Amino acid sequence: MTQQPYDSSDRSGYERPASGWRCGDEASGNACPLGPSRLGVCPGGTDCQPINSGGRWLCTRSAARGGPCERGPHADGICGRAPHQCAPQPTHRTRRKRLVLAAIAGTLGLLCLAIQASWRWEFHAPGPLTDSHAQLLSASTVTNRCAACHPAGNQTASQWAASLLAISPTIPSGQSASANSSQTQLCLECHRESLSPSAAQPHSVPPTELTRLTQAAARRFPTADRGAAIKTNHAGEIACAVCHQEHHGSKHDLAFVTNQQCSNCHQTSFDDFERHHPEFRSWPRRSPTSPIAFDHASHLGKHFPAAKNASFSCADCHRPSDASEVVLVTSYHQCASCHEEAIRTGTSEGLRLLQLPMLDTDAMQDIGIDDFAWPEHAQGSFDGPLEPLMFLLLLADLNAAEVCREWGPGADFYDVDPDDEDAVQSAAKVAEAIRQLGLELGENPAAVLEQRLSTAFGREIPEPILGRLTTGLSPDLIRMAFHAWFESVNNAEESSTSDQDVSPQISGWRVNANSLRFWYRPGGHADPVLRGWIELLLLPVENELVADAQRAMLTSPLVAQCTTCHVLSPSDTAVWQTPTTDVRKSFTRFAHRPHLILPQLRDCESCHQPHTPGDVSQTANASAATSSASDFRPIVKQQCAACHTRHAAGNHCLQCHHYHVNRMTPIE
Amino acid sequence: MTRILPFRTRRLRHLSMTILATIGIVLVVRNQRDQLSNAAFSTGYALLAIILFLIAFHWRKKLAFLPLGNASTWMQLHIYLAILTAPLFGLHIQWRFPNGWFESLLASLFLLTFASGVWGLYLTRTYPRRLAQCSDQYLFERIPSIRYQLQQATRERILQGAERFGSTTLADFYHRHLAAYIEQPRGVVFCLLPNTRMRRTVTQELASLNRYLSEQERDLANELFRAIRKKDELDYQHALQWTLKSWLVVHLMLSYALLTCIGWHVVMAHAFHGGWR
Numbered sequence: 052m053t054q055q056p057y058d059s060s061d062r063s064g065y066e067r068p069a070s071g072w073r074c075g076d077e078a079s080g081n082a083c084p085l086g087p088s089r090l091g092v093c094p095g096g097t098d099c100q101p102i103n104s105g106g107r108w109l110c111t112r113s114a115a116r117g118g119p120c121e122r123g124p125h126a127d128g129i130c131g132r133a134p135h136q137c138a139p140q141p142t143h144r145t146r147r148k149r150l151v152l153a154a155i156a157g158t159l160g161l162l163c164l165a166i167q168a169s170w171r172w173e174f175h176a177p178g179p180l181t182d183s184h185a186q187l188l189s190a191s192t193v194t195n196r197c198a199a200c201h202p203a204g205n206q207t208a209s210q211w212a213a214s215l216l217a218i219s220p221t222i223p224s225g226q227s228a229s230a231n232s233s234q235t236q237l238c239l240e241c242h243r244e245s246l247s248p249s250a251a252q253p254h255s256v257p258p259t260e261l262t263r264l265t266q267a268a269a270r271r272f273p274t275a276d277r278g279a280a281i282k283t284n285h286a287g288e289i290a291c292a293v294c295h296q297e298h299h300g301s302k303h304d305l306a307f308v309t310n311q312q313c314s315n316c317h318q319t320s321f322d323d324f325e326r327h328h329p330e331f332r333s334w335p336r337r338s339p340t341s342p343i344a345f346d347h348a349s350h351l352g353k354h355f356p357a358a359k360n361a362s363f364s365c366a367d368c369h370r371p372s373d374a375s376e377v378v379l380v381t382s383y384h385q386c387a388s389c390h391e392e393a394i395r396t397g398t399s400e401g402l403r404l405l406q407l408p409m410l411d412t413d414a415m416q417d418i419g420i421d422d423f424a425w426p427e428h429a430q431g432s433f434d435g436p437l438e439p440l441m442f443l444l445l446l447a448d449l450n451a452a453e454v455c456r457e458w459g460p461g462a463d464f465y466d467v468d469p470d471d472e473d474a475v476q477s478a479a480k481v482a483e484a485i486r487q488l489g490l491e492l493g494e495n496p497a498a499v500l501e502q503r504l505s506t507a508f509g510r511e512i513p514e515p516i517l518g519r520l521t522t523g524l525s526p527d528l529i530r531m532a533f534h535a536w537f538e539s540v541n542n543a544e545e546s547s548t549s550d551q552d553v554s555p556q557i558s559g560w561r562v563n564a565n566s567l568r569f570w571y572r573p574g575g576h577a578d579p580v581l582r583g584w585i586e587l588l589l590l591p592v593e594n595e596l597v598a599d600a601q602r603a604m605l606t607s608p609l610v611a612q613c614t615t616c617h618v619l620s621p622s623d624t625a626v627w628q629t630p631t632t633d634v635r636k637s638f639t640r641f642a643h644r645p646h647l648i649l650p651q652l653r654d655c656e657s658c659h660q661p662h663t664p665g666d667v668s669q670t671a672n673a674s675a676a677t678s679s680a681s682d683f684r685p686i687v688k689q690q691c692a693a694c695h696t697r698h699a700a701g702n703h704c705l706q707c708h709h710y711h712v713n714r715m716t717p718i719e
Numbered sequence: 720m721t722r723i724l725p726f727r728t729r730r731l732r733h734l735s736m737t738i739l740a741t742i743g744i745v746l747v748v749r750n751q752r753d754q755l756s757n758a759a760f761s762t763g764y765a766l767l768a769i770i771l772f773l774i775a776f777h778w779r780k781k782l783a784f785l786p787l788g789n790a791s792t793w794m795q796l797h798i799y800l801a802i803l804t805a806p807l808f809g810l811h812i813q814w815r816f817p818n819g820w821f822e823s824l825l826a827s828l829f830l831l832t833f834a835s836g837v838w839g840l841y842l843t844r845t846y847p848r849r850l851a852q853c854s855d856q857y858l859f860e861r862i863p864s865i866r867y868q869l870q871q872a873t874r875e876r877i878l879q880g881a882e883r884f885g886s887t888t889l890a891d892f893y894h895r896h897l898a899a900y901i902e903q904p905r906g907v908v909f910c911l912l913p914n915t916r917m918r919r920t921v922t923q924e925l926a927s928l929n930r931y932l933s934e935q936e937r938d939l940a941n942e943l944f945r946a947i948r949k950k951d952e953l954d955y956q957h958a959l960q961w962t963l964k965s966w967l968v969v970h971l972m973l974s975y976a977l978l979t980c981i982g983w984h985v986v987m988a989h990a991f992h993g994g995w996r
Contacts, residue, residue, distance in 0.1 A: 068860060078863035080871075143859075147968045154972035158979040165821070175987060177819040203990035211990035234993045282756065292993020293755050300818065311753040 071145045075137030081115050087139035099130040166208050172197050178298040181305055187241075200237055200297075238291040246711055251288035253316060254638065255711045258287060268317070271329070294710070306705065313704040324702035325692040334639070334686055335659070342626045344618045348661040348682045358389055365655040371644060383576055390616075391575055397612040398573040402584055404560075405489050405529070407536065407567035408435030410482055414469035420479050424486070426536045429567050433467040433478060439604045440584070444488055446597070447503035451484030460600035486537075489569075493530035497521045508592045513623055516590070519583030524560055532562040532569055577627075585610055586625050638712050660684045729795075737799045741806045748810045762811040763988065767981055769800050769807070774974055801836050808833075821987075825980045832973040839966045846959045853952060859960040863904070866953050870902045873946045880939040888931055889939055896924055901946060905954045910965075913958040918951040 067073070072087040085096035097113035101124035108128045110119035116135060124130050141149070165174045172195070179185065188196045198204030203211055239250055249257045256264065283289055294312075295305045314321045321327045355363040368385055412430045415423055437445075442460055445451045454477040455462075467478045491499045500521060504512050558574025573581045588601045588610065604610065619625050646652045661683055694700040724732075744765070751758040776797045779787050787793075808829055817823050850856070857865060873893075881890040900921050909917075925943060932940055 073860070077860075079867050080864045082864070143964055147964075147971065150968055151971045151975050154976045155979055158976040162979070162983050174820045177822045178817060197991075201991045206990070208986075211986050215986050215989040289755075290993055293757075295993075297993075298819065299815070308755075309753070312755050315754050 068142065069144065070142055072139040073142050075139050077140070083113075083115060083137065087137075091139045091141065093136045093139055095134055095136050098134050099124065099132065101128050101130055103128060172204075176298065179301050180297055181299075181303050182301050184297065185301060201234055202237065233290075234292060235288070235290045238295075250711060251286075251291070253287075253289060306710070308705065308710070310702070310704050313708075321704065323697070324695055325688075328688060328692075330688050331686055335641070335683065342618050342628065343616055345616070346682050348663075351661050352663070354389070365659075369655070371647060386616075387576065394612055395573075395575045398575070398578070398581065398609055400609060401561075401570045401572045402440060402580060402609065403438040403568055403570040404440055404524075405485070405492070405569040406435060406438045406441060407485065408437075408464040408478075408482065409433060410464070410478065411467075411469045411475070414475050415479055418472045418475055420475075423479065423482070424537060425482065426567060429536075433464040433469060435464045437462040437464070437481070439600070439607070441485065441488070443507050443597070443600065444500070444503045445481065445484050447506035448484040448487065451481045454481050456596055459596075460603050489529065489533045492569075493526055493533055496524045496526050496529060504587070507594070508590060508597055509594050510590070510592060512587070512590070515624075516583050516586045519579045520587060522579045522583070528560060528562060529569060532564075535562075535564065536567055581609070581613065582627070585613055585619070589619055589621050589625050590623065591621050637709065639708055641707065658686055658690065733795060733799045737802050740803055744803075744807060745810065757992070759811060760988070760992075762807055763985070766804060766807050766811055767985070769804050770974075770978065770981065773797055773801055773804075774978060777971060777974075798840060801833065804829075805833060821980075821984070825977070825984055828973060828977040828980055832970065832977050835966060835970040835973055839970055842963055842966055846963050850956060850959050853956055855952060857953065857956050859957070859964070862953055862957045862960075866902075866904065866950070869946060869949055869953070873897075873901055873943065876939065876942055880936065884933060884935050884939075886933070886936060888928065889936055889943070892925065892928055893943070896921055897943065897947070901950050905958065909954065910958040910961045913955050915951065918947060921947055 067086065070086065071089060072091040074082040074086055075093065076082055083093070083097045085094055087093050097116045099110050099112040099120070101108045102111055103109075108124040108126070110123045110130070112119050112132075120132060122131050165171055168174070176197070180188065184200075188199055195204055203214070206214075235251060239246065242250065247255045249255050252258060253261055282293070294308050296303075297305065310322060351363040355361055407426060407429045409429055409431045410423070410425050411433050412423055412425065414433075437455070437458065437460075439460060442455060442462070445455050448455075457477070458481075464478060464481075467474045469475060488499075488503075497517065501512060501517050504517075558572050558578060560569070560571050562569055571580050585605075588605050590601075592598050592601070605614065613619075617627055619627075651657060695702050695706070744762075748758045748762060751761060776793050779793050780790065808826075812826060817826050877890050877893045881887050900917060905917075922944065925940060925947070929937065929940065
């Protein structure tokens, strides 16, 4: 290897790689030793600059341009040759600088264009939405798709920059209100119908309930060292985007979270189903959405063999649906063959609206109550119960309410002491109130029931309940009965619907002239009046006397005919039937259909084994402890863990658990 | 006196540190994701910090008068931190190439910048050795001038030969086949993939002319052979040095375009990320 030989005649030997410009004559080997200026202008340094020496003008042309010329300058000192100026060339450094600046300017220009152009949202969108969201936002009415989910979609670029610097952006008054909302709030605006009010809380569970569950878990797993570490807002709510990551394509699973992410908050880690998941203690539970308390064990072991002499087959009532995973329950007709007769017999006493008590008119006269109008054959010793419905109606009577409150529900005139002046006075007040009630009912029974029950309950009675309770209730019938009782005292003319004329099997409102009773005879299962009466007793009220009366009346034999099978809870709208589709989400779910594919699981009893007679006491205890206890033996975890391993059927948390619980309806 | 470790040992040590840092980052990000934290922000800001440091190497060269450590140390940090950005970038995008326009542009710029860096690393490790193997060394800035001198000298010798030998065989050959080769610089394709095909072609053509030449003309032809060889050396060195300089231009252009897009990406990410804002 040899170094490039040094050429002493090369006047441009000193390279200036850091300079911005180079002489344009450099390539031809005639580079000007001065070089171009910083701005890339040739100074013409090699040109002749004539000098005056002793009165003569001398040429000073540089040797790089051929040295002094023969002709020399003109007499006036002006060079006779045309000036030579090169075209300076940018050095590599200058070219690099220009290209880098061009790259920055080009990128900035593209971004500015992208901010202002009509396609700016498409350009900035980080990726396609999932199918469901994309469909909702593809409607022609949606003008700004981004703003549907992102508050920043209604802001300007400067406001975005301000939010980066944590400067509170000012939302112009003309902009959408969503600009002031958070993204999570916008999510919940659309999903309000499908999620519970506590949707953003962990598991959509209200904070108080979550605290209770956490404390229970801490008691069960005292050595647990895990705790919630997720970033929440001041209310302890988790942003939707923590778990639901959008813009990952149309088929992206928005609900996917890993087992590790699930166990992040939990008191103990559930990294692996077989080894870490706690043993099922009471699974399966009775469905919280099912209002029917069906005792499988007693039907299997006792009722079916004894009464029907038949085998108890699961498939008689439960059939897998083709359309969904839900196992359908058959209707009441399946039960009617055994239960209908018992229901009719058990409800034959009926619901009494009016019942005239026996009054001791002598005792009343003794304290100065003369000529008290009362049917003659209802006079004698004090006797007769204050019927529940009548008691509730009398609570709205100003004269009798105080006495009723004193006597309480379940009072009986038999308890009135004829020698006690105050007691007789009270009995007379109640009797008068009963007569007044009867007269009012004879005018407009529906209005009287509504007005009096609303007054007594201190709240409005729902229209459906009143409608059911007054089904078939005729004011004429009540009026005629009263007329017969109070004016044709000894020749009571039975109405066409009196007990004597009507078959005891036919349901309806009736008058019993002998016992001076106006009552309703239920017509067996699902009788509307009886249903209305029970729903009235389930209405939540604040009045303690009425609430006590409701509780007492719910235990009556008449109501027990229904509540033996129907598990009802206080509510404005009692749930009587099992929903055909269970739309509510509980924490744990189970899909039967994938399991029924396996031959060994097609027999229901391979998993669901009813308690045997020996387990009866255990079952009773469990039932007493919790209304959700099942009448089946608990399934042990190992039954599931045999297949549900990581590499077989899977052991992902979300296979069996919902995150958002109590989902009511799917989003429209 | 500080003992300088062998290059192989240093490379092994630095690579080990980079792998350990990668494992650490993967564990931290995994832990963040398990805790349902938004790891995209932590990986994103880590990437931004590293990229700023990598670009600072450009400014470190401009600010040579400041005591900011020697360029060799900066270069080593530049290389291994740049390697670290690859797994960090993968974690940031969750190993899934984005499918939005802007994010695709951003990811493409990153990948191109990274690729240009790898290309540059290869060039700076191999081209200087290839340049050192050449018989003569030329400064890049002087090559046009030397090429011009070579062209002038060759043309002058051809004219002198034609006058002296009374034959225009070589002069005709020069004008038909050699003038363009000697006088013109080579194109970008040759700069990127330097080869001897052109030199071999003109050399073979000149050799095939040999039987038509007189003794004196053969001496002149030998001078033309030397001129062709020198021109080829000039072209070869120009190509290697041009590539060495040009990859940096590409790398810098991509780096600054990437940095500009990252700035906008940060603004967008903060404005549009989910949560309670």
